[in-house]
Amino acid sequence: xxxxxxxxxxxxxxxxxxxxxxxxxxxxxxxxxxxxxxxxxxxxxxxxxxxxxxxxxxxxxxxxxxxxxxxxxxxxxxxxxxxxxxxxxxxxxxxxxxxxxxxxxxxxxxxxxxxxxxxxxxxxxxxxxxxxxxxxxxxxxxxxxxxxxxxxxxxxxxxxx
Amino acid sequence: xxxxxxxxxxxxxxxxxxxxxxxxxxxxxxxxxxxxxxxxxxxxxxxxxxxxxxxxxxxxxxxxxxxxxxxxxxxxxxxxxxxxxxxxxxxxxxxxxxxxxxxxxxxxxxxxxxxxxxxxxxxxxxxxxxxxxxxxxxxxxxxxxxxxxxxxxxxxxxxxxxxxxxxxxxxxxxxxxxxxxxxxxxxxxxxxxxxxxxxxxxxxxxxxxxxxxxxxxxxxxxxxxxxxxxxxxxxxxxxxxxxxxxxxxxxxxxxxxxxxxxxxxxxxxxxxxxxxxxxxxxxxxxxxxxxxxxxxxxxxxxxxxxxxxxxxxxxxxxxxxxxxxxxxxxxxxxxxxxxxxxxxxxxxxxxxxxxxxxxxxxxxxxxxxxxxxxxxxxxxxxxxxxxxxxxxxxxxxxxxxxxxxxxxxxxxxxxxxxxxxxxxxxxxxxxxxxxxxxxxxxxxxxxxxxxxxxxxxxxxxxxxxxxxxxxxxxxxxxxxxxxxxxxxxxxxxxxxxxxxxxxxxxxxxxxxxxxxxxxxxxxxxxxxxxxxxxxxxxxxxxxxxxxxxxxxxxxxxxxxxxxxxxxxxxxxxxxxxxxxxxxxxxxxxxxxxxxxxxxxxxxxxxxxxxxxxxxxxxxxxxxxxxxxxxxxxxxxxxxxxxxxxxxxxxxxxxxxxxxxxxxxxxxxxxxxxxxxxxxxxxxxxxxxxxxxxxxxxxxxxxxxxxxxxxxxxxxxxxxxxxxxxxxxxxxxxxxxxxxxxxxxxxxxxxxxxxxxxxxxxxxxxxxxxxxxxxxxxxxxxxxxxxxxxxxx
Numbered sequence: 001x002x003x004x005x006x007x008x009x010x011x012x013x014x015x016x017x018x019x020x021x022x023x024x025x026x027x028x029x030x031x032x033x034x035x036x037x038x039x040x041x042x043x044x045x046x047x048x049x050x051x052x053x054x055x056x057x058x059x060x061x062x063x064x065x066x067x068x069x070x071x072x073x074x075x076x077x078x079x080x081x082x083x084x085x086x087x088x089x090x091x092x093x094x095x096x097x098x099x100x101x102x103x104x105x106x107x108x109x110x111x112x113x114x115x116x117x118x119x120x121x122x123x124x125x126x127x128x129x130x131x132x133x134x135x136x137x138x139x140x141x142x143x144x145x146x147x148x149x150x151x152x153x154x155x156x157x158x159x160x161x
Numbered sequence: 162x163x164x165x166x167x168x169x170x171x172x173x174x175x176x177x178x179x180x181x182x183x184x185x186x187x188x189x190x191x192x193x194x195x196x197x198x199x200x201x202x203x204x205x206x207x208x209x210x211x212x213x214x215x216x217x218x219x220x221x222x223x224x225x226x227x228x229x230x231x232x233x234x235x236x237x238x239x240x241x242x243x244x245x246x247x248x249x250x251x252x253x254x255x256x257x258x259x260x261x262x263x264x265x266x267x268x269x270x271x272x273x274x275x276x277x278x279x280x281x282x283x284x285x286x287x288x289x290x291x292x293x294x295x296x297x298x299x300x301x302x303x304x305x306x307x308x309x310x311x312x313x314x315x316x317x318x319x320x321x322x323x324x325x326x327x328x329x330x331x332x333x334x335x336x337x338x339x340x341x342x343x344x345x346x347x348x349x350x351x352x353x354x355x356x357x358x359x360x361x362x363x364x365x366x367x368x369x370x371x372x373x374x375x376x377x378x379x380x381x382x383x384x385x386x387x388x389x390x391x392x393x394x395x396x397x398x399x400x401x402x403x404x405x406x407x408x409x410x411x412x413x414x415x416x417x418x419x420x421x422x423x424x425x426x427x428x429x430x431x432x433x434x435x436x437x438x439x440x441x442x443x444x445x446x447x448x449x450x451x452x453x454x455x456x457x458x459x460x461x462x463x464x465x466x467x468x469x470x471x472x473x474x475x476x477x478x479x480x481x482x483x484x485x486x487x488x489x490x491x492x493x494x495x496x497x498x499x500x501x502x503x504x505x506x507x508x509x510x511x512x513x514x515x516x517x518x519x520x521x522x523x524x525x526x527x528x529x530x531x532x533x534x535x536x537x538x539x540x541x542x543x544x545x546x547x548x549x550x551x552x553x554x555x556x557x558x559x560x561x562x563x564x565x566x567x568x569x570x571x572x573x574x575x576x577x578x579x580x581x582x583x584x585x586x587x588x589x590x591x592x593x594x595x596x597x598x599x600x601x602x603x604x605x606x607x608x609x610x611x612x613x614x615x616x617x618x619x620x621x622x623x624x625x626x627x628x629x630x631x632x633x634x635x636x637x638x639x640x641x642x643x644x645x646x647x648x649x650x651x652x653x654x655x656x657x658x659x660x661x662x663x664x665x666x667x668x669x670x671x672x673x674x675x676x677x678x679x680x681x682x683x684x685x686x687x688x689x690x691x692x693x694x695x696x697x698x699x700x701x702x703x704x705x706x707x708x709x710x711x712x713x714x715x716x717x718x719x720x721x722x723x724x725x726x727x728x729x730x731x732x733x734x735x736x737x738x739x740x741x742x743x744x745x746x747x748x749x750x751x752x753x754x755x756x757x758x759x760x761x762x763x764x765x766x767x768x769x770x771x772x773x774x775x776x777x778x779x780x781x782x783x784x785x786x787x788x789x790x791x792x793x794x795x796x797x798x799x800x801x802x803x804x805x806x807x808x809x810x811x812x813x814x815x816x817x818x819x820x821x822x823x824x825x826x827x828x829x830x831x832x833x834x835x836x837x838x839x840x841x842x843x844x845x846x847x848x849x850x851x852x853x854x855x856x857x858x859x860x861x862x863x864x865x866x867x868x869x870x871x872x873x874x875x876x877x878x879x880x881x882x883x884x885x886x887x888x889x890x891x892x893x894x895x896x897x898x899x900x901x902x903x904x905x906x907x908x909x910x911x912x913x914x915x916x917x918x919x920x921x922x923x924x925x926x927x928x929x930x931x932x933x934x935x936x937x938x939x940x941x942x943x944x945x946x947x948x949x950x951x952x953x
Contacts, residue, residue: 018284020284028188028189033182034182034184034186034188034189035181035182035183035184036182037186037362037363037413038188038364039362039363039364039446040446040868040869041445041446041447041868042446042868042869042870044868044869044870044874045362045446045869047362074182075180075181075182076181076182076183078181079181085180085181089180089181092176092180093172093173093176093177093180094172096172096173096834096835096837096838098176098179098180099414099668099669099670099838099839099842100361100362100363100411100412100413100414100667100668101175101176101178101179101180101184101411101413101668102184102186102361102362102363102413102414103362103413104179104180105179105182108180124882125878127877128877128878128880129877129878131876131877131878132876132877132878134877135362135869135874135876136362136877137360137361137362137414137416137842137846137874138362138414138668138838138842139838139841139842139845140841140842140843140844140845140846140875140880140883140906141845141875141876141877141880142841142845142880142882142883143838143841144877145877145882
């Protein structure tokens, strides 16, 4: 089995993987990062979204081998070392944007990417369209959309500062 | 410190771990020596299993065992039990065919489990499951309830004639017939309540373990771990309860689909015992589609008798309900006591008669899914009322008001068994119409028309029943379980509190709500109260979470347990303060001697209880911990009004929900933020049912909607913002006055949406549209009626 090396949440890791091992399996099963979830088998639900080299990626749709040399951020890597939540995490809590918590990690990772990719601003309609790749069965999305809109100024203010 | 008691929108304490990726779901668990199970399922709807050759699978790399139905039978394992027995019109019991854990002899639906392969890795198990050679003899199958109940239909179970599970009825047929004979109008409607696939985002998973002394532990995605322990331990695997522990940790959504005892739970537990290694199974989403119990699937004919002024005289309903291939745990109760008993709705219709035939088909078993029976009743009734309005020319709001059960008529006995305790339908209707600016709708419709869009508005005024109870009545009606809930409240020596509840949280936020309730009532800070649920090793025997019962039933058990804590605390306080017990008052976390400034805080009392040096030890046991079981006197009856506004693009048939208002009477609210979220989520599922979702089978029973590629889940851009309001009348028979909020959204919304769609299409001669009202369906209606419109 080939060995790959990558950076996950800022830490260098290496692992032996089968050719067919998916990135999400590497994260969950080899690295014990079970915050990234698997909700489907057709790349539809987005529960497994992580950031690979700064872009949001459905980690069930990428082979672990393809992540060789990459920098991967998962939900576990978002909060600061002292536990301070990322503004998106904080706004999800503030606006009750999660219920069962299962879609939440992928939803938060996608939401961060959406906000980062649109520094010019995001309408509610755009947020809803951009969330096409993430399914939530609990919230009806209402509060997720609110949380993302609320995180937008916090994230861009932080970047500007 | 901010107010964190009853009525405060306290932020959820569960969010911390979920947002950090530190949730603890079943598939996140791994045990030393763990092996993996893969299930080989039927890919055909109906077939005889002629042979199973497992030699290649057994010889594949990493494979430890291959088991079939024959192996389970050899261990004396029979079928999965059904938890509710319905009786036919003639008093005979329903047909209850064997539901094997692994198929024996025949497979009866796509997804029916045939064999399990257990291997060192998940990939090895899955690879080897593919190597099983199964020789099938295909049999004709049937998926549609009408087809399955027609003469000559293929038989799902050879011993069940006509595929009829039961033929049941309720109500006074004679009174209904007489009312129809004198009616001015008779309005008829045929409806389909579309079959849904629940699709909680976490696929089901199960991890079985057995230790050297024969103690079993099953970690499973369940809404009710004690129910699973009882069903699986006592009826399937014959493991005594003291040797069986069920853990339902963080569970990623349920919506009913995780109530039931599923085959995989028994398989991994049994296999763990045989192999003495932990055995884990996690569903792929495609397995969820073909093995999680589905919901709804009714075909109904309804008739309303109406007098000259528009008063409803009688309602007559005939329903076919799909049970699927086998009886899931609570399936028989859904189209009977959770459906037909709700057909009075919010109306004083004096006579109602309903007959329900439950039919077996070659499809996945059908059971309770968010709302369970009540959405089917509400959809039928609220569609029918709109058609009555259309055909009598009476305004649909006026017609509803005319027939409402008035607020001063409560308690109200319906003609279909239930006695409603409280409600105020005029109040929720008025509030919803105001919030939706109903009066301003004609102007919005005209404005939309100028843009070439068809705008419609629809309302539904519904009522439902939660917290199914009381146990003895349900037992008389066929329930094979108790319907109480339990709470154990442990006040620790220094005054902090742990609450052990039988209710289970899988998104509802119980760890927050219940802590608020207990903190408020015992007068201790919110952060001094912890809630434990989901582990039969920790909690007393409770029934879990379904039917929006957790607060109304589980919360009431907490109140009862706290009453006992306070009663005992008063006796300790009386001793410590040398007063008489009758003079002790408990308020704001302290025991006071009435009329004096003498007081002892709860923490002082609890310390005295655990360190009983100065303590009435002759008359009182030490400790401060109480358990209470609460068996409700009645259902609770949430209700309300939903208003939906849609805009249809006649070029594409696409319906956009542009506004949705839900005003619900859920009784006392502990955390408004959480209630609002519950209603929004329910409404989203209701809009999904109305416009997007529908399980599709071919005539034979092949599942056509087997993935998120073919089954339309509501996505963020399919849904509007959802305005939620609450108007409160208190439940009169439980100590909290709470009614339940988990299902109101999914019950009230589908008819509101379809009523809006029909309203938008009213110029096209549309009387009714079955769900889901897809763009194709709507476009076809528009296309078919366009020439007529043009000619007019």
